[in-house]
Amino acid sequence: MDKPMQPSSQHTASDAYTAAQAAQTASARRDKRTFSVWRGEGNDGKLVNYTTEVVEGMVVLDAIHQIQSDQANDLAVRWNCKAGKCGSCSAEINGKPSLMCMTRLDELPAEEPVTVEPMRAFPRVRDLVTDVSWNFRVKKTVQEFTPRPPDAQDGTWRMDQADVDRVQEFRKCIECFLCQNVCHVLRDHHKHDEFIGPRFFVHVAALEMHPLDVADRVPQLSAEHGVGYCNITKCCTNVCPEGITITDNAIIPLKERVVDEYFDPIGKLVKIFSRRKQQAK
Amino acid sequence: MAEFETYEFDVLVIGAGGAGLRAAIEAAAHECKVGLICKSLLGKAHTVMAEGGAAAAMGNVDDRDNWRVHFADTMRGGQYLNNWRMAELHAKEAPDRIKELEAWGAVFDRTSDGRILQRNFGGHRYPRLAHVGDRTGLEMIRTLQDRSVHRHQIDVHMECTVVTLLKDGDRVAGALGYDRERGRFKVWRAKAVVLATGGIGKAYKITSNSWEYTGDGQSLAYNAGAELMDMEFVQFHPTGMIWPPSVRGILVTEGVRGEGGILLNKDGRRFMFDDIPDNYKAQTADNAEEGWKYTQGDKASRRPPELLTRDHVARCIVREVKEGRGSPHGGVFLDIAWIKEKIPNSAEHIKKKLPSMYHQFKQLAGIDITTTPMEIGPTTHYIMGGVRVDGDTQMSTVAGLFAAGEVAAGLHGANRLGGNSLSDLLVFGKRAGEHAAEFAKSSGALSPLNAGAASAAIREALAPFERTTGEAPYAVQHELQSLMQDNVGIVRREEEMAHALSGIAALKERARHVRVEGHREYNPGWHTAIDLANLLTVSEAITRAARDRKESRGGHFRDDYPAKEQAYATHNTIIKRGASGEMQLERRAIPPMRDELKAVIAEMG
Numbered sequence: 001m002d003k004p005m006q007p008s009s010q011h012t013a014s015d016a017y018t019a020a021q022a023a024q025t026a027s028a029r030r031d032k033r034t035f036s037v038w039r040g041e042g043n044d045g046k047l048v049n050y051t052t053e054v055v056e057g058m059v060v061l062d063a064i065h066q067i068q069s070d071q072a073n074d075l076a077v078r079w080n081c082k083a084g085k086c087g088s089c090s091a092e093i094n095g096k097p098s099l100m101c102m103t104r105l106d107e108l109p110a111e112e113p114v115t116v117e118p119m120r121a122f123p124r125v126r127d128l129v130t131d132v133s134w135n136f137r138v139k140k141t142v143q144e145f146t147p148r149p150p151d152a153q154d155g156t157w158r159m160d161q162a163d164v165d166r167v168q169e170f171r172k173c174i175e176c177f178l179c180q181n182v183c184h185v186l187r188d189h190h191k192h193d194e195f196i197g198p199r200f201f202v203h204v205a206a207l208e209m210h211p212l213d214v215a216d217r218v219p220q221l222s223a224e225h226g227v228g229y230c231n232i233t234k235c236c237t238n239v240c241p242e243g244i245t246i247t248d249n250a251i252i253p254l255k256e257r258v259v260d261e262y263f264d265p266i267g268k269l270v271k272i273f274s275r276r277k278q279q280a281k
Numbered sequence: 282m283a284e285f286e287t288y289e290f291d292v293l294v295i296g297a298g299g300a301g302l303r304a305a306i307e308a309a310a311h312e313c314k315v316g317l318i319c320k321s322l323l324g325k326a327h328t329v330m331a332e333g334g335a336a337a338a339m340g341n342v343d344d345r346d347n348w349r350v351h352f353a354d355t356m357r358g359g360q361y362l363n364n365w366r367m368a369e370l371h372a373k374e375a376p377d378r379i380k381e382l383e384a385w386g387a388v389f390d391r392t393s394d395g396r397i398l399q400r401n402f403g404g405h406r407y408p409r410l411a412h413v414g415d416r417t418g419l420e421m422i423r424t425l426q427d428r429s430v431h432r433h434q435i436d437v438h439m440e441c442t443v444v445t446l447l448k449d450g451d452r453v454a455g456a457l458g459y460d461r462e463r464g465r466f467k468v469w470r471a472k473a474v475v476l477a478t479g480g481i482g483k484a485y486k487i488t489s490n491s492w493e494y495t496g497d498g499q500s501l502a503y504n505a506g507a508e509l510m511d512m513e514f515v516q517f518h519p520t521g522m523i524w525p526p527s528v529r530g531i532l533v534t535e536g537v538r539g540e541g542g543i544l545l546n547k548d549g550r551r552f553m554f555d556d557i558p559d560n561y562k563a564q565t566a567d568n569a570e571e572g573w574k575y576t577q578g579d580k581a582s583r584r585p586p587e588l589l590t591r592d593h594v595a596r597c598i599v600r601e602v603k604e605g606r607g608s609p610h611g612g613v614f615l616d617i618a619w620i621k622e623k624i625p626n627s628a629e630h631i632k633k634k635l636p637s638m639y640h641q642f643k644q645l646a647g648i649d650i651t652t653t654p655m656e657i658g659p660t661t662h663y664i665m666g667g668v669r670v671d672g673d674t675q676m677s678t679v680a681g682l683f684a685a686g687e688v689a690a691g692l693h694g695a696n697r698l699g700g701n702s703l704s705d706l707l708v709f710g711k712r713a714g715e716h717a718a719e720f721a722k723s724s725g726a727l728s729p730l731n732a733g734a735a736s737a738a739i740r741e742a743l744a745p746f747e748r749t750t751g752e753a754p755y756a757v758q759h760e761l762q763s764l765m766q767d768n769v770g771i772v773r774r775e776e777e778m779a780h781a782l783s784g785i786a787a788l789k790e791r792a793r794h795v796r797v798e799g800h801r802e803y804n805p806g807w808h809t810a811i812d813l814a815n816l817l818t819v820s821e822a823i824t825r826a827a828r829d830r831k832e833s834r835g836g837h838f839r840d841d842y843p844a845k846e847q848a849y850a851t852h853n854t855i856i857k858r859g860a861s862g863e864m865q866l867e868r869r870a871i872p873p874m875r876d877e878l879k880a881v882i883a884e885m886g
Binding site (some may be wrong): 055056057058059062068069073074075077078079081082083084085087088102125127131132133136139140144147155156157158159160168171172173175213 | 329646806
């Protein structure tokens, strides 16, 4: 429980000092661990075992880099920020879609090898690298942000924080494509031509719920973007490293908008009318 | 099959972070055919890591702010070595660039009256940073990326590395590079080229920068005959993670201090009060309570010493550690948890204001920053120097070759203020795109392709595969990083820099003989071998420039010359490739500032 009055700054600092010292002692222990890494090109490849030394706090990406530097110079891996912000190092670790840079080794069972494989919903290029270019093509099909005319005298807009909170949740997305990877519509049924996947439903939701946006992406959602294929199993939400509630906050509201638009014509008219009014303002 | 594929553009933009994207969007708006080269996937560039915000004197939170204050703050922070024209344009144009981002869909945090919220940051007199929690860079890059994908004039080439610029006589004619996925060579012919490749962090062992930041643009420009400027000024960000070892160097945003975070040594002493530079004394709080009030928006209070400029804060941390008052892993403590003494629900408040920092420490270090101080230490973060450009057009000394963002020099002088980078990318990305477009339009047909030069560059790039003996490139890269970290770091001295220079010469020789195994498809060993040449070039430039500046100023601190010297106050350090390939250095006088700008500086004190 919190003790609000007691800890002075001095107190917390010396507590942290003791804790950090303990951590340092613990790190003196150096263990070896084995990693089973998928090596190959296209669909032709296999798991190869590498054993490397690990220290406290190491993440899977550190181990992969160590293996690359010491044992397999040509081991292909895509990465960038190493801080969970760029979404480049997506892979399947012990079968679970995860960011390699944010998965600590001490979270994984110590007694068995750590399996590291490329994502499965996209074509394999080499080793841990997949061809994710489809995602970039999909984004082009979503109509871009279209603001209403500025409403303030200085040529800008006024928006309340409360009205942008929802959109800001969606805009946390780092485009790691783990949600796409885990979605069975893409992963198992390969509906890449008919279905844009959770990432882009989040993208559409961020635009549709943007307080300034006046475009209507709902007709496209069912006709081309295949929102109907989603049967809300929430696999995407479970793997999102940013903790975006993809299914509940993005996909379900979009599905409701589709239903409103197609099965509630009066509601639709009201909506169009109110939008015109807003634009005219 | 041809040795390379050829593409033709009006404007070629190399680099797709904030500056590159903004330049590409601008050139496209001028109806140019634009090629955009990304070293990574689109939207993954280092801009995504920027946390705190973009500085723009909009005056939304404190209406005393305006471009004049921002200009004076930037010049003071840069110790007056800045290209004053760039500092002027930056301060004047940043607000419009931020508003433009909002018009393109960015969703900044809001003030209570619905405008863009602005936060405090080091060296800025008033709350000035437009931000989105602590993920402002992501918001910016995604907004620019989403706009660029809908501009049909822009052709994006992802995961490509540029090996050399191609020239036609004295002017630039395009670039040669390869795609990482297949290792195929490409020639991108263009009438104008914009470099927007970012920094050099990977020349050091401890850095906040990703693998991409290997000084590519600085080296490409240097090899093409352009001048580099102020390379001695490297920014060591005071707060990087230091524990556990695998996260060492990862950035901890200055926003933590902007929100009230304080720095403590192992004895719990708030050591930043111990040394406040004279030229900041009048603006800095002299007690803890005043500093706290400032971070909470009290306009009558002065800022806490934790928000002094980054060069100074980093050196104070180094001093504490050196004198035996550091934390167990060689840093100090950054404490935001203490604010529970001041506000109710502080844990929720911290999570709302600093969500990525909460997440980052929780997940990577097992530390809850709402209850426990963070252990932090300086990390190589940014280079103020780079390609010398014209302040208005961003053109380098090579015709048709432009540079914007971190790769360009000038705006930040000897030290960059936090938040001035994101606004730099927008202001000068736009200017570079606009002037590159104009240059392309006025230059007629494409220059003829020099196929001989392209073939020679390809042969050189492939040489590591041909060798049957030689070491792997990783060892050379690691040694260079240690050499620079230990000898040309935060505190510098003559003997160490001399040692670094001879070390660099030896490593250059070894780099010429590295061997790469495997083949060209997505081969990280090969990419490292190519990046290595660039790292060596910028490391040499940094070291030579640092050796020549026998004083301490901004990001450049010398143990053997600890004072700021008037004799060094009036020139920039210029580096250029000599006729026989040797690196030449020249001290060049800073052009006299316009009187009206001098008056602004005098007025702001």
